[in-house]
Amino acid sequence: MNEIFNIISSFPVNQAPLKGSVSWESPSNIALVKYWGKYGVQLPKNASISMCLSKAYTITSIQYKYTRSAPKRSFLFEGKPTEKFAQRIWKYLDSLTSIYPFLQQLDLHIESENSFPHSAGIASSASSMSALALCLVDMERQLFGHLQNQVDFLKKASHIARLGSGSAARSVFGGYSIWGENKTIDLESDNRYALDFNSTIHPFFQGIQDAILIVDENEKAVSSSLGHSLMNNHPFANNRLSQANNHISAITKALQEADKESFIKIVEAEAMSLHALMMSSEPWFILIKPQTISIIEQIRKYRQETGKFITFTLDAGPNVHLLYHKDDELEIKHFIKHKLQAYCSQQKILFDGMGSGPKKTN
């Protein structure tokens, strides 16, 4: 049962595999209840719930070969050596040594590419770290015969992904997933990994689309890690944790009962709260841009005027995730084109929606 936390030994020399390869495609996700603040080794201060995307994904492949000498490693991002990403990956793999000692006995060649433009202002760490984690856990399965059970496999992938990037823990599942302990929901939720959260969700919420309005493609002025760390002495920290826990219970109910009004209320409150927390950190910072506010104003106005199901959320950045239902696609795209596109950087918008989760691609 707790196989996912079993200790993996190194390879005995006489059983060492010659070589192999593995490849996974894994999507990004957008949090509806936000993760902001962590403790210990990438453990979340509160539970979060997210929706998996469909078109924004990373494909990562690993070719591995047993070696008795110092392992050689190479990395290509979209066909080219990219030192910055490579360093992050090697640092991450080294941090996994106590879990996966065999990684130090392998030459590794990793290739990775994104379906979305790299500088699109989309958090790519969720998709890239989850794709990489799926490859690693698949290697464990291939090499040691572990994790034949799919539930355990994904739980471990989520656990390993989390150690690379918190939000990546949620990307190994299609549809909705929940990461972090919350006692009010009917699941054995855990801070160490995310869980599939689809079984009781109302069909209405299987049809959610996400138009990502790119307000700014530049790298964030404040890294997520620094942002999370500012929650440690945040003046509103305790109250925020209660709020997040209440939002988890309330959005679970809304997702189950197709309570659109509550869904809108919670999702927007979470987006505003996330940015309010950044604005009231010590030191404070503002990641929203002037256009972010203009877009939000237009969305509220459109909803008031039409009564349509339309809402938004924000990641820890200025871009707006516009959520709507696929049945309203024509009208909403018309609205976007006429009222929102002008606020976007180079008029850039990524039309995405709820996806079915990662895929093995070799």
Added chain:
Amino acid sequence: MNEIFNIISSFPVNQAPLKGSVSWESPSNIALVKYWGKYGVQLPKNASISMCLSKAYTITSIQYKYTRSAPKRSFLFEGKPTEKFAQRIWKYLDSLTSIYPFLQQLDLHIESENSFPHSAGIASSASSMSALALCLVDMERQLFGHLQNQVDFLKKASHIARLGSGSAARSVFGGYSIWGENKTIDLESDNRYALDFNSTIHPFFQGIQDAILIVDENEKAVSSSLGHSLMNNHPFANNRLSQANNHISAITKALQEADKESFIKIVEAEAMSLHALMMSSEPWFILIKPQTISIIEQIRKYRQETGKFITFTLDAGPNVHLLYHKDDELEIKHFIKHKLQAYCSQQKILFDGMGSGPKKTN
């Protein structure tokens, strides 16, 4: 000693005065530590500290005449009858009946005018309610011989002003004033009225200028009263109160020791916190405008580049109060003209600064 809370009787008929008049000029003020959230009858959930302005003021005069019949009331704002303001004033005067029963025995003619454009997006309730309160308390002094002591006079004026508008309580004092109980400071602070807060302030902070950058002159989308009421069930309410109390202690120290860095840190944290609280209210709202963010970004950039003492605060609205020292006036005005003025509505800026407080004008 507690004369300010004495009950004022009505006029005995045989001692009734025939008529008289009173006139006061009273300034607006800008809070450095914010008042956001009230309870009971206009009592503040936390203490606030403000700086009195010099050029943004209201002049109010009252002509009164004893009457045995139903009192007649008339009001002119800037020479014209203004029904909306009149209604607010009569409602306020009626609310004072238990304190000032004699108001119901007087015909009243009130005239009021502002030194600043009415639709300039400046909170005018502080100046207008404090000017009116000063007139009323002066009438008490004239008619009953009370409050000959100036300290008691201003304390009562602050108390009466507070019942009309919380922030007006702070406008009866020049320089800095504090309103609300806080046990860490060396004053008998009280939720019922503000107190003069100048005796220990470092001379540097007597030279503070305030350029009010008018981003939007329209009336606020959400009234202050509604905003305050949203603090009752605010998710961050408890933590906010601790923060405000800590900020009161810290800014007091900074004002006494001319600690510019701490002053900047606290003043900006308070501005951000106020708007973060609005953004995370249930329901949430955003009063900052896109230009507000642009101006804040420019101010931080200028400070980083020049090392000048320059900071900002915000009221419950989109306009930016740019604070600087009078010694830097030339450079800062140059910066404002070249970098900030374009973001202002019709390029409107009000150059103001610390003022010496209300004046009796008849």
